[in-house]
Amino acid sequence: MSHDMSEEKLPESHGSAGHHEVAAHGDPFADPGLPAHEPRRTDIDERAAKRAERQVSLMFVVSMLATIGFIASYVAIDKEKIVYVWPLGNISALNFALGMTLGVALFLIGAGAVHWARTLMSDVELPAERHPIEADDEVRNDVIDQFRTGAAESGFGRRKMIRNTLIGSMALVPLSGVVLLRDLGPLPEDKLEHTGWLEATPAKPLALINMNTNLPMTAEDIIVGSLTFAMPEGLHTHDEDFQQRIAKDALMLVRIAPENIKDEKSKELGFEGILAYSKICTHVGCPISLYEQQTHHALCPCHQSTFDLADGARVIFGPAGHPLPQLKIITDEKGFLVATGDFDEPVGPSYWERAR
Amino acid sequence: MSSASSTTSGAAKPASTRAKPANKWEQAADWTDGRLGIYSLARANLRKIFPDHWSFMLGEICLYTFIIIILTGVYLTLFFKPSMGEVIYQGSYVPLKGIPMSEAYASTVDISFEVRGGLLVRQIHHWAALVFVAAMLVHMMRVFFTGAFRKPREINWVFGFLLLVLGMFDGFFGYSLPDDLLSGTGIRFMEGAILAVPLVGTYIQMFLFGGEFPGHDIVPRFFTIHVLLIPGIMLGLLVAHLILVFYHKHTQWAGPGKTEKNVVGMPLMPVYMAKAGGFFFLVFGLIAVISAIATINPIWAYGPYRPDQVSTDAQPDWYMGFSEGLIRIMPGWEISLWGHTLNLGVMVPLAIFPMVLAAIAVYPFIEGWITGDKREHHILDRPRNAPVRTGLGAAWISLYLILLMAGGNDLFATHLHLSINSVTYFVRVGMFVVPVLVFIITKRWCLGLQRRDKEKVLHGRETGVIKRLPHGEFVEVHAQLPAKDLHTLTAHEQVEPFELPAATDENGVARKANVITRTRAKLSRGFYGEGSQIPKPTSEEHHEITSGHGHH
Numbered sequence: 001m002s003h004d005m006s007e008e009k010l011p012e013s014h015g016s017a018g019h020h021e022v023a024a025h026g027d028p029f030a031d032p033g034l035p036a037h038e039p040r041r042t043d044i045d046e047r048a049a050k051r052a053e054r055q056v057s058l059m060f061v062v063s064m065l066a067t068i069g070f071i072a073s074y075v076a077i078d079k080e081k082i083v084y085v086w087p088l089g090n091i092s093a094l095n096f097a098l099g100m101t102l103g104v105a106l107f108l109i110g111a112g113a114v115h116w117a118r119t120l121m122s123d124v125e126l127p128a129e130r131h132p133i134e135a136d137d138e139v140r141n142d143v144i145d146q147f148r149t150g151a152a153e154s155g156f157g158r159r160k161m162i163r164n165t166l167i168g169s170m171a172l173v174p175l176s177g178v179v180l181l182r183d184l185g186p187l188p189e190d191k192l193e194h195t196g197w198l199e200a201t202p203a204k205p206l207a208l209i210n211m212n213t214n215l216p217m218t219a220e221d222i223i224v225g226s227l228t229f230a231m232p233e234g235l236h237t238h239d240e241d242f243q244q245r246i247a248k249d250a251l252m253l254v255r256i257a258p259e260n261i262k263d264e265k266s267k268e269l270g271f272e273g274i275l276a277y278s279k280i281c282t283h284v285g286c287p288i289s290l291y292e293q294q295t296h297h298a299l300c301p302c303h304q305s306t307f308d309l310a311d312g313a314r315v316i317f318g319p320a321g322h323p324l325p326q327l328k329i330i331t332d333e334k335g336f337l338v339a340t341g342d343f344d345e346p347v348g349p350s351y352w353e354r355a356r
Numbered sequence: 357m358s359s360a361s362s363t364t365s366g367a368a369k370p371a372s373t374r375a376k377p378a379n380k381w382e383q384a385a386d387w388t389d390g391r392l393g394i395y396s397l398a399r400a401n402l403r404k405i406f407p408d409h410w411s412f413m414l415g416e417i418c419l420y421t422f423i424i425i426i427l428t429g430v431y432l433t434l435f436f437k438p439s440m441g442e443v444i445y446q447g448s449y450v451p452l453k454g455i456p457m458s459e460a461y462a463s464t465v466d467i468s469f470e471v472r473g474g475l476l477v478r479q480i481h482h483w484a485a486l487v488f489v490a491a492m493l494v495h496m497m498r499v500f501f502t503g504a505f506r507k508p509r510e511i512n513w514v515f516g517f518l519l520l521v522l523g524m525f526d527g528f529f530g531y532s533l534p535d536d537l538l539s540g541t542g543i544r545f546m547e548g549a550i551l552a553v554p555l556v557g558t559y560i561q562m563f564l565f566g567g568e569f570p571g572h573d574i575v576p577r578f579f580t581i582h583v584l585l586i587p588g589i590m591l592g593l594l595v596a597h598l599i600l601v602f603y604h605k606h607t608q609w610a611g612p613g614k615t616e617k618n619v620v621g622m623p624l625m626p627v628y629m630a631k632a633g634g635f636f637f638l639v640f641g642l643i644a645v646i647s648a649i650a651t652i653n654p655i656w657a658y659g660p661y662r663p664d665q666v667s668t669d670a671q672p673d674w675y676m677g678f679s680e681g682l683i684r685i686m687p688g689w690e691i692s693l694w695g696h697t698l699n700l701g702v703m704v705p706l707a708i709f710p711m712v713l714a715a716i717a718v719y720p721f722i723e724g725w726i727t728g729d730k731r732e733h734h735i736l737d738r739p740r741n742a743p744v745r746t747g748l749g750a751a752w753i754s755l756y757l758i759l760l761m762a763g764g765n766d767l768f769a770t771h772l773h774l775s776i777n778s779v780t781y782f783v784r785v786g787m788f789v790v791p792v793l794v795f796i797i798t799k800r801w802c803l804g805l806q807r808r809d810k811e812k813v814l815h816g817r818e819t820g821v822i823k824r825l826p827h828g829e830f831v832e833v834h835a836q837l838p839a840k841d842l843h844t845l846t847a848h849e850q851v852e853p854f855e856l857p858a859a860t861d862e863n864g865v866a867r868k869a870n871v872i873t874r875t876r877a878k879l880s881r882g883f884y885g886e887g888s889q890i891p892k893p894t895s896e897e898h899h900e901i902t903s904g905h906g907h908h
Contacts, residue, residue: 029893080469107637114630319683
């Protein structure tokens with residue numbers, strides 16, 4: 001509110017909350033009141049004040065120069081130019097010049113303003129009164145009365161049928177907004193249950209394509225202890241739905257000496273120790289990519305779920321809830337590794353409708 | 357109100373007391389006042405008093421970084437293409453040449469390398485976002501530890517809390533837009549988390565992604581959420597937050613001349629216009645310099661997103677790190693029943709995540725209920741004078757930090773040469789143990805500081821002067837504190853714990869307090885009982901010591 005009291009820098013004289021500045025000799029802890037203002041150097045020494053004025057102006061002038069520097073850098077420096085700046089290393093000259101000039105131009109406006117406020121503007125502390133947030137009783141009662149009058153005139157409380165049907169209609173109308181969201185996407189149906197390997201049948205198997213070479217593989221291509229990534233035959237990186245397909249179809253092939261495979265079912269699904277597991281972690285769906293040859297452990301770098309590939313990809317550490325699904329593979333008449341069907345359970349993170 | 361405004365007879369010369377405008381500016385101000393009524397507004401605010409304390413600038417940093425984010429964000433939308441349409445990169449960044457990628461990723465690379473100054477603005481946008489969330493957290497800590505959230509400011513505390521949560525999520529959405537390998541992994545995580553929701557998870561996933569992961573819609577949809585929906589809500593909340601700050605006026609520390617009924621400081625015009633206005637430029641300037649020299653989120657180094665690829669060290673920005681930590685330390689529990697799967701390994705962390713946050717939101721109401729204090733509070737508590745609150749705040753921060761450590765367990769493992777399993781096991785236990793320890797230590801620390809304050813008030817400060825008494829004893833002379841310090845150190849209130857009413861009423865009939873009342877009494881004893889505060893020195897004690905002989 002207004003500050004007519006700026007002349008009288010006196011503390012409150014009415015003793016509130018136990019503060020009695022008059023009773024200083026009685027109560028040693030009493031509020032002694034606002035301390036007297038202590039002048040700064042610039043308040044009493046005109047030369048110091050002039051110097052502060054020059055400092056502030058200098059900062060504003062340098063800021064102007066920096067802005068001109070910014071524009072000059074924008075025009076003059078090639079966007080592909082790389083420079084070595086110690087200790088930052090090789091960085092983009094344009095980014096460095098623009099950022100530094102902009103930073104200096106902005107910072108010095110701020111520094112000048114703050115320096116001005118601190119040295120030359122008045123630093124006399126003034127008290128201002130607070131007013132309670134709550135209204136006084138008269139206002140409160142008046143408002144409640146007015147509201148009651150309004151409510152009575154509307155008949156809202158009296159005409160219960162109108163009130164109840166209004167509440168009902170208000171409660172239902174947002175449903176339209178929810179319903180309108182339906183066409184954001186398709187229904188889940190059984191989409192999450194199957195992968196692109198579903199197209200494979202014993203009559204028309206799908207070859208496993210090496211992710212790196214884009215070629216089908218024979219068993220000899222995969223050496224014991226190695227990890228190879230594969231995708232189904234017929235999938236290309238430029239396909240419209242490549243991202244959706246690879247998010248479920250990605251495989252990792254590991255070859256383990258058959259005597260080291262602990263899980264019998266897993267051994268049967270594989271071919272001569274080559275096991276094809278889903279690459280998609282069963283936790284939240286990150287691709288698993290870290291493999292430890294000696295222990296046959298595969299680790300997801302996102303949340304560190306660890307799977308024992310020699311033991312049916314059982315979870316041995318981390319937050320994943322179930323093993324990686326395994327794809328049955330055989331070789332066709334040409335000796336290429338192929339799949340004859342889909343995974344027998346959904347790949348990726350689990351969900352409510354997922355049945356094991 | 358000027359009397360001129362109440363004069364209705366236009367023909368007679370109105371008895372105006374209004375001064376003639378002295379110059380063009382005053383004339384313009386008069387013109388504007390006639391349309392907008394600016395004078396009444398300005399009378400209340402032009403010389404509004406602001407108390408001075410360095411910690412009050414934390415909130416200013418939040419405000420200024422928010423403005424910087426909006427300014428740079430608008431610039432970025434002029435160049436960014438929120439589309440998942442596939443293009444083959446042919447720009448000037450050689451390592452990516454010929455690689456298929458989404459338009460979103462390609463345009464982000466173009467902003468970084470083809471648009472002059474684009475890289476700088478991208479960096480300022482990201483750095484300002486980090487500073488924004490960090491400043492909000494620290495600002496909230498300031499408000500929490502000083503008790504500034506008490507009546508009448510509880511609602512503003514909730515507004516601030518909502519701003520923090522929305523800021524965190526908008527950061528997550530913004531971080532996802534470039535469609536680089538790291539951000540795509542973050543979205544994949546979100547998809548897995550949504551799938552873990554029982555009953556409707558798969559439906560929400562299909563509707564949000566427009567089909568199966570990753571789909572074609574996710575970047576355009578996130579773009580709208582990131583630039584329009586969340587910032588719009590935040591802007592509204594921010595304005596409400598500031599209006600309330602203005603309306604409530606600032607809190608202040610106890611001190612000479614400062615009471616619950618006044619606010620002592622310097623006026624908005626000119627001191628705070630210069631200081632606060634100048635501080636905006638300081639913040640902007642510093643962030644611009646940081647962006648000139650420190651790279652953040654170099655998406656060109658990560659490459660475009662492919663669902664079958666990932667890099668190690670895949671982590672969200674630090675403010676989401678604690679939710680990542682919860683996910684990483686949760687054991688992989690999964691319940692399969694009647695053909696349905698309940699993925700507890702993901703669901704439980706996702707349920708705890710909002711609870712860790714909500715603990716902050718509800719705290720003012722819990723404390724208000726325990727104290728039953730209905731008065732307004734404008735004088736801040738020193739953290740030591742509210743040991744339980746300070747302990748709870750410190751425990752919360754330790755929980756946040758330990759979960760952040762869990763969120764970077766791979767980094768801790770590689771950098772400190774530890775086993776990742778050990779780090780995870782440590783955090784699994786530490787999450788429950790560390791906050792308790794931190795609470796106990798902090799509370800005791802506060803009590804120790806209270807004792808020291810009491811000692812200072814009663815015995816004065818050590819002068820370093822050694823005096824020899826007639827009988828040969830050496831004593832150090834203690835000097836009495838000046839009156840202003842005596843007042844400041846004893847100005848805090850000490851709340852009496854809430855006691856249960858007597859077990860029988862005045863007629864001797866037994867009455868039993870209900871569970872809620874008994875809980876309140878118990879909590880109140882915990883907050884303000886004997887073990888939780890050191891009695892303040894009284895003036896009698898002070899008299900006795902200062903007037904007596906041989907005490908020191």
